[in-house]
Amino acid sequence: VRTRNPHQTTLLLKLPHTSQTLQLPDCRSDDIKDTLYNVLQHLDRLASDVTSSGDPFASAGFSRWLKDLEKLRDLLLTPEQLELLAATPEGSHLTIVGDLHCQRIPWETLPVQSQALGLRFAVGRRLQSSAPAAAQPANSLDPDRPLTGTGCVPTADSWQLISVDLEQRIVERRLRALLHSPHRLSPLNSAPPELTVADFSRILSENSWVHFAGHAVPGPDGQPARELVLATSRSNPTDYSTYPLSQLRNLPKVPRVLFLNSCAALQLPDVSDGPEPASLTSLLLQRGVEVLIGPVVRVADSASRHLVAAFYDALATRVSVGEALRQARLAATPAPGPQAALPTACVLYGRPDFIPFPDHPDSQSAAATDPSTTTAATVKSAVGTRPTGAPFPYPCARCGTLIRTRHGVYGQQPASTTPDGHSVPAGPLCRNCARETPSDPPTDTPAAGSARTPLPLHTPPRTDAEQLFCEWLEETLLREWPCRIPDRTQPALCRFTKPNT
Secondary structure, three states, X not given: OEEEOOOOXXXXXXXXXXXXXXXXXXXXXXXXXXXXXXHHHHHHHHHHOOOOOOOHHHOHHHHHHHHHXXXXXXXXXXXXXXXXXXXOOOOOEEEEEEOHHHHOOOHHHOEOOOOEHHHHOEEEEEEOOOOOOOOOOOOOOOOOOOOEEEEEOOOOHHHOOOOHHHHHHHHHHHHHHXXXXXXXXXXXXXXXXXOOHHHHHHHHHHOOEEEEEXXXXXXXXXXXXXXXXXXXXXXXXXXXXXXXXXXXXXXXXXXXXXXXXXXXXXXXXXXXXXXOOOOHHHHHHHHOOOEEEEEOXXXXXXXXXXXXXXXXXXXXXXXXXXXXXXXXXXXXXXXXXXXOHHHHOEEEEEOOOOOOOOOOHHHHHHHHHOHHHOOOOOEEEOOEEEOOOOOOOEEOOOOOOEEOOHHHOOEEEOOEEOOOOOEEOOEEEOHHHHHOXXXXXXXXXXXXXXXXXXXXXXXXXXXXXXXXXXXXHHHHHHHHOOOOOOOOOOHXXXXXXXXXX
16 A cells, blocks of 8 residues: 655555465475574674674675575565565655564565665554553553653673663753753653662653663563563672563553663564464553564664664654654664665664654744743854754754764854855854865864864864764763863864774
């Protein structure tokens, strides 16, 4: 089914891939099961080892995996369906409807015209579950609830999940820039005292958007995750509290959007006969979560954080959640083509066309006249006045690239008028645009007599690792030593040439 409106194209594929509905021959059904098993096993290994030493994409096993992906695609999709997908414009919304057997297939990784499906379309999934429906929460989409709550839970040092604190700051900073009122953001810091089951239930019930980063406890015999690790004792990795699946059934309300950034958090159970076992995915969708995002396999910590940062950066452009996830996959893709295993391991259940932060002109005026938001601080900076509670991220005035921190500002674009009469507003310039105008002076020239030398404009662009390091260093210094805020006139704090510097 294809639907069109002036702004987007939506494609709906209903694919109930079960032996009962398709009446598959036993030989073909076994072939699908064997190929699917090989694909999922290699996807799990590839996504979790993508940051290890060596090139995981150069192995012979990876070449076989690509062939298995093409084989699985040909077994599941008809030539007519492949032709329909090829004719659909790139960037369209694609919703895949199917039962438990259908949704265990890594649709986002399947190649279509030498490109993974999750990179070509804004893919969403709709699960048709045979389990008894849970009670729907009352007023689950209450507009009076806070829009966003973020929670990143630190775990034991021996588990090597070291980026949750940094991920919390990444998510919180970007969401504050998206919200018209900073009071609508309910940040969660799980520093001692640590979270309890009651605390996390309250967070899920009181917020419309929750981002969780932490560990998930897998079920027995390879079954999907049924518990989330809430807190641990850093001295004893076996002493931790979990949020059980049974608590979800008792929630009075559920968030509208839930991002579970945990290993295999949205993995579905492998069942052939018998009743469908409970899982985080099926129960959350039954309770009324409108958009559910998370990985279906184990994922590397640093690469997963990079995907999250790219996802919220894309939301700043006022796109749908499906398009934001597609852009994040493209930004985090380690190599072109269907080998983008890690980015496509994070899937979306629900509405891919849901736009959480629409750019309506009435939203700012409504926030300004709302008595509950009159105490919101309006931040004034060199980039102008923004009623968002934070000056960054902010687009470059010339190319539109998002500038994440003030270390990314390398010049100012003065207000001007083009020869054809269009006005160009004033704003900050990114590094690349500032290099095109070397005559412009730096924005933070030191005072006369200062011994510090300003960082020159003609410097090589930072890598992603360097940018993350600079953001972490700025936030650490700002938190520990508020009087020693790093600026662009201190090159040692802003750039380095070796990874161990």
